[in-house]
Amino acid sequence: MIILPKIRQNICLTAHPDGCREQVREQIDYVCSQPSIKGPKRVLIIGASNGYGLAARIVSAFSCGAATAGVFLERPGTESRTATVGWYNNLAFEEAAEEAGLMAFSVNGDSFSDEVKDRTVQRIRGEMGPVDCVLYSIAAPRRIDVATGQIYSSVVKPIGRTFSGMTVDIKTGEMKEVVAEPATEEEIAETVKVMGGEDWMDWISALSDGGVLARGAVTAALSYVGPEITAPIYRDGTMGRAKRHLEATAREINRRFADQDLRAVISVNKALVTRASAVIPTVTLYISLLYSVMKSKGIHEGCIQQMVRLYRDYFYAADPKPLDSDGRIRLDDWEMRDDVQREVAALWRQIDDDPSRPVREIDGFRDEFLRHHGFEMPGVDYDLDVETS
Numbered sequence: 001m002i003i004l005p006k007i008r009q010n011i012c013l014t015a016h017p018d019g020c021r022e023q024v025r026e027q028i029d030y031v032c033s034q035p036s037i038k039g040p041k042r043v044l045i046i047g048a049s050n051g052y053g054l055a056a057r058i059v060s061a062f063s064c065g066a067a068t069a070g071v072f073l074e075r076p077g078t079e080s081r082t083a084t085v086g087w088y089n090n091l092a093f094e095e096a097a098e099e100a101g102l103m104a105f106s107v108n109g110d111s112f113s114d115e116v117k118d119r120t121v122q123r124i125r126g127e128m129g130p131v132d133c134v135l136y137s138i139a140a141p142r143r144i145d146v147a148t149g150q151i152y153s154s155v156v157k158p159i160g161r162t163f164s165g166m167t168v169d170i171k172t173g174e175m176k177e178v179v180a181e182p183a184t185e186e187e188i189a190e191t192v193k194v195m196g197g198e199d200w201m202d203w204i205s206a207l208s209d210g211g212v213l214a215r216g217a218v219t220a221a222l223s224y225v226g227p228e229i230t231a232p233i234y235r236d237g238t239m240g241r242a243k244r245h246l247e248a249t250a251r252e253i254n255r256r257f258a259d260q261d262l263r264a265v266i267s268v269n270k271a272l273v274t275r276a277s278a279v280i281p282t283v284t285l286y287i288s289l290l291y292s293v294m295k296s297k298g299i300h301e302g303c304i305q306q307m308v309r310l311y312r313d314y315f316y317a318a319d320p321k322p323l324d325s326d327g328r329i330r331l332d333d334w335e336m337r338d339d340v341q342r343e344v345a346a347l348w349r350q351i352d353d354d355p356s357r358p359v360r361e362i363d364g365f366r367d368e369f370l371r372h373h374g375f376e377m378p379g380v381d382y383d384l385d386v387e388t389s
């Protein structure tokens, strides 16, 4: 099949297997070009097929030489339909790991289910040995309670007030006004149920009960704070509420598993183009402007650079960088620098003042989004008929 990008409502419905392989290969090459990190030996990554989780898996394997177990939810391709991007990413990762003689196994299934947790624990016990690092990097739209059949959905909505702002249509590059009504109490609770810390805690409990959590292990989950511009729809909205729950869960994990010397931390990461961030209104425009400012200052990073910093400067540093006053790692430090935020705000004001101004910065977002799905990668022949499965 000749595969072209098919974008609807900022979701790309197709992915290119060769482009995804190339994109994973680029991340591996970056990691291999850096000094290796004396890090973990056996790592579990929950949400390992894309974005930050995939990058963490690549750093664990190719910088630290660790065995890795990856959990994710991805769909294989059929004759008439491409697989999801994470499916191709994972194939590429496993191929590269095997070539490099690195042990890796993957579990494709619903992170929230007991069945996937049990299967993962059994495989860790049988094939890998107790894990010394667990990264929780799930971004999910919903969670199904298998026992009752109840579906919880996560929504990106403001709390207590209506929000209106500009967002980017990735397909056309046009700006659109979006209006989001305040979330109901039920929507807030459901978002916390999906994107809060409950599942992270359940994973740590399952690993501990199953005897596959090494003493002195480290576990991290990822958060986001962001600037004032996106605060009404993110930090002060339903997602922010879920992140607060995630952060409280880190403290709870530290209390509950203190006897095993487990260390749970929150890493506040930078805003980046991923499948998850592309569907958050206003954040798409903010990221477009942020990328252009950070690139012009030579401080732009992708998922892989962020994850190298997480391991090198915090988790496995002889002299780790300081945490913030809430005990969190701040990988968004360069994003939140005053000079960066001042310039982003100035660009934002220009757009507000003159909505007809062409927003060239959107091109950068679109390019990155397409690359993220395996399109527009250098060296890939997109006219070739490729196997989708």
Ligand SMILES: NC(=O)c1ccc[n+]([C@@H]2O[C@H](COP(=O)([O-])OP(=O)(O)OC[C@H]3O[C@@H](n4cnc5c(N)ncnc54)[C@H](O)[C@@H]3O)[C@@H](O)[C@H]2O)c1
Pocket (backbone or CB within 6 Å): 046, 047, 048, 049, 050, 051, 052, 053, 071, 072, 073, 074, 086, 109, 110, 111, 112, 137, 138, 139, 140, 141, 142, 222, 223, 224, 268, 269, 270, 271, 272, 273, 274, 275, 276, 277
């Ligand atoms: N992208 C950003 O700008 C950004 C910034 C800071 C923090 N974060 C946080 O990082 C984390 C990961 O986000 P991302 O942007 O890398 O997401 P992503 O969409 O790129 O990847 C999400 C991963 O979760 C997996 N997943 C989704 N539902 C699942 C399920 N039910 N069972 C098993 N696996 C499932 C997917 O397969 C994939 O591996 C999230 O907590 C997000 O809030 C993201």
